[in-house]
Amino acid sequence: MFEFAWWWVLLLLxxxxxxxxxxxxxxxxxxxLHIPHVLAGATASSxxxxxxxxxxxxWLWLIWLLLVVAAARPQWLGEPVSISSEGREMMxxxxxxxxxxxxxxxxxxxxxxxxxxxxxVLADFIKRRVSDRLGLILFADTAYLQAPLTFDRxxxxxxxxxxxxxxxxxxxxxxxxxxxxVKRLEAREKTNKVLILLTDGRNTTGNITPKQAKExxxxxxxxxxxxGVGADKxxxxxxxxxxxxxxxxxxxxxxxxxxxxxxxxxxxxxRDSQELEQIYSRLDELEPIEGDSQKLRPLSALYxxxxxxALLFSVLPLAGMLWRHRQRHPSRSTSQVKER
Numbered sequence: 001m002f003e004f005a006w007w008w009v010l011l012l013l014x015x016x017x018x019x020x021x022x023x024x025x026x027x028x029x030x031x032x033l034h035i036p037h038v039l040a041g042a043t044a045s046s047x048x049x050x051x052x053x054x055x056x057x058x059w060l061w062l063i064w065l066l067l068v069v070a071a072a073r074p075q076w077l078g079e080p081v082s083i084s085s086e087g088r089e090m091m092x093x094x095x096x097x098x099x100x101x102x103x104x105x106x107x108x109x110x111x112x113x114x115x116x117x118x119x120x121v122l123a124d125f126i127k128r129r130v131s132d133r134l135g136l137i138l139f140a141d142t143a144y145l146q147a148p149l150t151f152d153r154x155x156x157x158x159x160x161x162x163x164x165x166x167x168x169x170x171x172x173x174x175x176x177x178x179x180x181x182v183k184r185l186e187a188r189e190k191t192n193k194v195l196i197l198l199t200d201g202r203n204t205t206g207n208i209t210p211k212q213a214k215e216x217x218x219x220x221x222x223x224x225x226x227x228g229v230g231a232d233k234x235x236x237x238x239x240x241x242x243x244x245x246x247x248x249x250x251x252x253x254x255x256x257x258x259x260x261x262x263x264x265x266x267x268x269x270x271r272d273s274q275e276l277e278q279i280y281s282r283l284d285e286l287e288p289i290e291g292d293s294q295k296l297r298p299l300s301a302l303y304x305x306x307x308x309x310a311l312l313f314s315v316l317p318l319a320g321m322l323w324r325h326r327q328r329h330p331s332r333s334t335s336q337v338k339e340r
Contacts, residue, residue, distance in 0.1 A: 005073035066310035070303045078298035091181040093137040095199040098170035104231035125280040126157045139177035141169025173206030178213035186220040193222045200230040202252035217263045225265040226256035
């Protein structure tokens with residue numbers, strides 16, 4: 001179907017005619033505006049015949065018509081095409097408490113803290129979520145929504161990369177993070193509402209207890225996948241020498257397992273980057289839910305056709321004038337060379 005995107009621009013078509021109908025201004029000794037030679041042909045002069053003046057006037061009207069039509073944005077709308085949409089809706093909750101700065105993880109042989117490892121692996125996970133909506137929650141003393149559910153994976157990845165430990169405190173409000181995710185997901189329909197929660201500790205603060213958060217998730221149909229981050233063994237050095245410790249002794253695996261099991265999810269243990277990558281690969285297997293189909297109409301812009309013709313018709317008179325000038329005044333450089 002052919003249509004004009006800005007049809008009201010066509011109302012400008014009679015503008016030159018209205019300008020000609022305006023009363024002429026009183027002539028002065030010095031003209032305020034000099035009319036170019038090409039446009040001067042639109043009015044009959046003593047040196048031009050009436051036919052020549054009419055042709056030039058029609059030529060100018062044609063250029064004006066093409067410019068106005070191009071400005072009205074002509075376009076062609078194709079037949080509606082149904083596009084089915086399917087995907088998942090996931091909220092990512094990432095722990096930013098003080099314990100996430102423990103350097104007990106390695107990436108490519110380099111020792112990093114828990115948050116750096118989480119960012120590195122989670123960035124690839126976000127990149128693969130082509131047809132999914134993603135949201136991001138950061139939590140420590142309380143939970144904050146950094147990104148609502150969106151298809152803009154690049155922004156979600158950037159916000160995660162810009163997060164720093166201690167941004168929202170030093171403690172761990174796991175219950176608040178789950179409660180906030182449930183609140184953002186409960187309004188969604190026809191979707192597998194999923195929360196992926198990464199933490200390295202236990203719930204130490206917050207307005208909602210993990211038990212209350214679990215009940216909210218079950219009631220709202222939100223599936224929670226919990227991931228415990230942190231190594232089991234770490235060698236430390238102090239005044240008494242080197243000794244091996246468990247840096248994840250504060251991790252409440254029983255609580256995380258209980259929340260995941262009650263909501264139909266699963267608890268995973270990520271002791272290193274390889275295990276975390278395997279966890280994300282298993283989460284990739286979650287079955288997407290088919291959403292309502294959307295109808296789109298392909299659009300093809302046509303404005304460049306009249307615009308190109310207008311430019312061509314504007315250049316042709318100038319090219320003709322140059323050609324006639326060269327015919328009447330041939331170059332003298334050739335004759336001068338011959339004389340020498």
